[in-house]
Amino acid sequence: MGLPELRPIQDCITRWNSTLHMLKRVLDSREAIISTLALLNAPIELLYPHEWDIVKEACTLLEPFEQVTVEISGEQYVTASKMIILCRGLQIATTHHQTSGAISTENITEMVQVLSASMEKRFHRMEFNNVLAEASVLDPRFKKLAFNDSTALDEAVQRLKTAAANCTRNEPSAPPGNQGEAVSLEVEKHTSAVLK
Template sequence: MSSCLLDCFEFSDRHTSENLAEEQLRVAREWQVDEKVVCCVSDNAANITNAMNIFKWTHHPCLAHTINLIVRDALKVMKPTVDKVKAAVEYFHRSTVGAEKRKSTQRQMVLPELRPKQDCTTRWNSTFYMLKQFLDSKNAIISTLANVNAPVDALTQEEWKVVEEVCRVLEPFEQVTVEFSGESYVTASKMTLLCKGLQRITASHQREANVTTGHVTELMDTLCSSMDRKFHRMEYNHVLSEIATLTQ
């Protein structure tokens, strides 16, 4: 596997579909590959998607970005709980007293001295890592926040249950995101299989009633609905089928 950067330049014009299409075609013609393009991959922005349609290049949205949109949208239903976790994490990052007390408590409880992770708005899995590590340090965090009288709202038992269940539901999405972020192996050939797998495993959580909290049930419904739209008829995509066949 290898990749080549054909051009990198400041683009000061308006990012309309027409302007983007013109620049992409210019670069492709400069390198004499405009008649050799098999497929273009980009994020899901409407302007870049429409740009591809202007000169009829086959276009596929980046799956990692698609999953980011799906999960970010679903996480909105539990925003109050996520905001509470973020506030606590931010407190530990800015308070020396809180951070030292947290580390001391973790040592006393024979727990790893994990520094709470902060999330990034453009990467949904950073929110997953924040929630997962927060959950792994649950007892130390509860004790520390109580002892230092931190100016943040503590999570209720119900909210801790929400965090636990959402981590279990989202773990397969994190695994697929990591798999599709690889640069040294072919990923498109796995797309159909892994997307259908995400749909099946999320549906199984619904059928088997593995989730008891209302927010996470709503989150799963949103995930399933979004995947139905985004992954519709993916198995009939001829480009993905050809890539899967060629990489066997």
């Protein structure tokens, strides 16, 4: 048929994205699958055109989740600082899909609602996670951009300032007396400048 030779992919229950890969491969091989089943007279019920549309919409909806999963699973680069901004991006993409009017079936509407509810439950108050918030503030690409809640940003910045001041106070070579306090104030000013 002049199509690329693509083997079907079987999903695996322990990896959610294997289902996405399976559906995408079925879509890519649609004509070949339909023709083969017809030639073999196989006792398998074919998908109706509206069901193919559901598969296509499901793949479109799940694609950003796959991209974020791959990005966060990287081993050669830091990923903690990206967590807040990527999770918020997923929420925005799902909401956009819901409000754009692109949804044509009840199945996809239900899928979007389940995804939105699950993300709200899992990502609720993620900006207040100390490690993720501090990592985002310290990442020069994001700093304040990762935060929707100014309280979470202020708390993360205050924790970083306190940690930096404590590091200089606890160093054995810190100057005695008022000079140590001057160094702490200098570190706090420098930290504030870096965070702006």
